[in-house]
Amino acid sequence: MGRSPCCSKEGLNRGAWTATEDKILTDYVKIHGEGQWRNLPKRAGLKRCGKSCRLRWLNYLRPDIKRGNITHDEEELIIRLHKLLGNRWSLIAGRLPGRTDNEIKNYWNTYIGKKLQNQQSHSLRNHKPSNQSQNKAKPSIETSFRPPSKANSNSCVIRTKATRCTKVCSHRPEPQLEDSKLSKPRPFSLPEEPESSEHVPKEDNDPSNFLIDLEVDEIFLSEFLNSELSQLQPSHFQNKGDHSDSNTVRCEQGQYSSTHVTTMIQDVDFTAMASLMEFELDWLQDQADPN
DNA sequence: AAGCTAATCAACCGCCCGGTA
DNA sequence: CTACCGGGCGGTTGATTAGCT
Incomplete structure (x- = not known):
């Protein structure tokens, strides 16, 4: 028996949100608060799925969303949390104020995972370990990373092509523009040597603390x-029922x-x-x- | 300058869980 | 106990954008 869909998909807007839709949703949530997402579109007059509204609010419209690049310290924290928690993006996001699980997930799949992959392939080239030692290798953050499916076909290929990341901004104040669309953060290049963090001054109110x-x-x-x-x-270690390990x-x-x-x-x-x-x-x- | 390719990330999808009637 | 609802989560997709040739 399947679940009833969260909403009828017919006649609903899909894709990118317009500024008007954003305003309607923001105004509604400010007045009525979060929750009741399923009924929200009808009440607010939005032609959107309730889930979509929730996602838009949580990932983009919430006032406490932190815009701008992930700092070096935040990145370190993400890596360490991922080591502990795996792909529990919401838990990881919970330790990074203002960051969303979606943002962290995307960041991991693009920057960190790629960087770690490169590091791994670099060390593999340098050390050329035997198959035996490879097989017995302890599972690590590198091996647990799974790139998006689109990249799966060539996930082992080292990309030598330069990326478009040309801005070096390991730690800079983030833009606080009114229009979030205008302040959409653009990619930045990761430091070549992430271990050296001396160029990153710590501030007292830095959430990365x-x-x-x-x-x-x-x-x-x-x-x-x-x-x-x-x-x-x-x-104790068996999953209850036939649920997946999600x-x-x-x-x-x-x-x-x-x-x-x-x-x-x-x-x-x-x-x-x-x-x-x-x-x-x-x-x-x-x-x-x-x- | 144009076309192609790759990267990015907002949005979607489907599954799962807890609460409740 | 079961079915259903509301909400949350992780994985995936695809439109947009930027860099390269």
């Missing part, structure tokens, strides 16, 4: 996943869905995790009350 708390998260999550979960029964967190070899983690949390020995929790709680307290 989230890197700091990521240190805690990463330690905590890694300890949690790697130590406690490894002691659990294999049954809601799972990939962490090296294991996959854990949020519900499984909940189940596992119920089963683990909490005293064994006390020190980890204390560490996290201390840190949280420090954040809440620095004095």
Whole structure:
């Protein structure tokens, strides 16, 4: 039994949103708030699917959307979060204020993934490892990256052709124009040596300072996943029903869905995790009350 | 200058999940 | 327990744009 479609597609506008549609949607959400997306188009007088309205609002019209290029620090954070969370774009976006999952996903698929691919192929050329060592290689961020299908056919090909990224702007103030269409960010070239970040000054209000708390998260999550979960029964790692793994967190070899983690949390020995929790709680307290 | 190619990213699609009646 | 609804998510598509020849 299939689901009923979210809306009748007949007579609805598709494709790019017009300024008028944007205004109608923005005005409506400002007055009535988010939610009830299915009914929103009818009530607001938009010839759009409710899902489309939600997406437009979340990815483009929300007032807290951060426009402009992804900074070097944000990129680092994305890479590290992706290492932890895999393609959980919404979770990753949750740690990057003002960035949307769609934006991060696109950014990953274009810049970062490509860069990592290039780095990988570069090291492969340099080291030429044996097949055996290749097969036993630990899954990494590089191998977990999957480029868009269009690029699949030649995903192993190293693009030597220059791209159109000619603007070097690793850290610059983003334009804040009224018309978001006019301020549409254009691509920028990634630094050749991402490790050197000395040219990127840190500001106090720089959201990329989230890197700091990521240190805690990463330690905590890694300890949690790697130590406690490894002691659990294999049954814990089975997906419930025949659902796909769309809601799972990939962490090296294991996959854990949020519900499984909940189940596992119920089963683990909490005293064994006390020190980890204390560490996290201390840190949280420090954040809440620095004095 | 024109045509071609590749990159970008907003938008779409389909599936899944949680809540509820 | 089941069906349905609303919403969210990740993967994919395609129009637009920019760079190259």
